[in-house]
Amino acid sequence: MEVFVTGGTGEIGSAVVKRLVQDGARVIGLARSDASSAKLRAFGASAYPGDLRAPESWVSRAASCDAVIHLGATFSEDMGRVDRQSMLALKQASRHRKQPLKIIYTGGIWLFPATTGDSLLTEKTQFAPLPAFRFMTETIRTLSHGTDLNLTVIHPALACGQTTGPIAEMTAALKEGRPFETRATSQTKWALVEINDLAALYALALKNARFRMSLIASCIPGISVGHLASHISARHGLPLEIMTVPAPEATEPLTDWAAGFALSQSVDVSHAQRATGWQPEHSTIEDLVVSLSK
Template sequence: MDVFVTGGTGAIGAAVVKRLNGEGVRVIGLARSDTAAEMLRASGASAYPGDLRTPESWVGRAASCDAVIHTGATFTEDMGRVDRQSMLALKQAARHRKQPLKIVYTGGIWLYPAVTGTRLITEKTPFSPLPAFRYMTETIRTLSNGTDLNLAVIHPALVCSRSAGPIAEMTAALGKGVPFETRATPDTLWPLVEADDLAALYALALRQPRFRMSLIASCIQGISVAHLASHISARHGLQLDIETQPVPENANLDTDWRAGYALSQSVDIQHARRATGWQPEHSTIEDLVVALSR
């Protein structure tokens, strides 16, 4: 199987590339720079030169593969426009294939609303995205229309690895002896997923014959920021304090990506497991904190 991956050097994409290589998949990664190309080759992937901003330079190669995994994003003011244009160009490039092109598109838990009480977010919960991520719902709708693509959308919870995500950020603050600064309050609930576990779900989604699949990827249903901080404090024998930060006065809602940390969310973790056979290794907060604190 040949799989084209965008964002293959990012937090999610790098884990996906590693996972697919381990399963014997031939991975071709989109490389915007020589540095990115070197990182991809070091991980066992091939590097294809191109940029999300100029999809005409790479969508033909991507559409010739068995599948495409899209984890790339510019995180610039025009992120939404770039994403929509690149995915539309990919859809057009796939029109003349004999079989529909498999695309695994990365959505996000912040496309869903905050929840209260005992309610859980499920794949059937209507989208209510933060302004900065509204473009994703439009892109998903575009990719879902027609029969040229076999679409799976994965909505990751807050992704955690040893170098990125809430646990890494909390641990870094603890090591510096400073409070953990966040938009969340101590009672805010965060669903979490470990990066390698998430990559395993992407690999499983590639092999599903089902058309238009939507999966919420979370190992931890929802843990309060205070509870998470207490686990990290206990692991290191130090006290981690939480400092809630206000929304910056000059914040532009259309590019305020960190606003998602203020959302209190609890999610159904069962559907992705039932639909794909996914069995994440880090299914408790204890497992997650220990694994990422070694």
């Protein structure tokens, strides 16, 4: 299988590319620089020169592949416009294929509302996106219309790796003897997923034959920030203080990409497992902390 990947050198993208290569796929990654090209080749993938902001330079090549996994984002003021334009261009480039193009689009847990009490988010929960990510819901609707694309949308929970995500950041704060600063409170609940488990779900979704699918990718349904901090403290035998901080002054909602950390969310983790056979290795907070809190 030939798979075109955008964002293949990011934290999640790197894990996805490595997993696909391991599974025997021929992976072609969009590369905006020589450094990105070198990184992709080191993973065992090929590099295709191009930029998300100039989709005309790469969508034809992407549409010629068996599948596209979209993980790229600019995280700049034009992020929404770039995302919509690139996905619309890809949809248009796929119109004359004999078979619909398989595309996996990356949404996010912050497209969903906060939960309270024992309520759980599911794939059927109506979107209530933060302003900075509202564009994703529009892009998803665009990609869902018609029969040009075989669409799967994956909504990752907070992705945790050795050097990225809440556990790594909490561990770094603890070792440096400083409070962990966050928009959350100690009672805020976060849904979590280990980054290689997340990559495994992308690989399984790629093989799934269903024409339309939405998957929330979470291994830990929801753990309070205070409880997570206590696990990390116990792991290292040192106290970790949680310090809730406000949004920086003059932060615009449309570019406030960290606002989601203040959302308290718990999710039903079962659908992705039932739909794809996904069996995450890190399904308890103890496993996750021991694995990542070095």
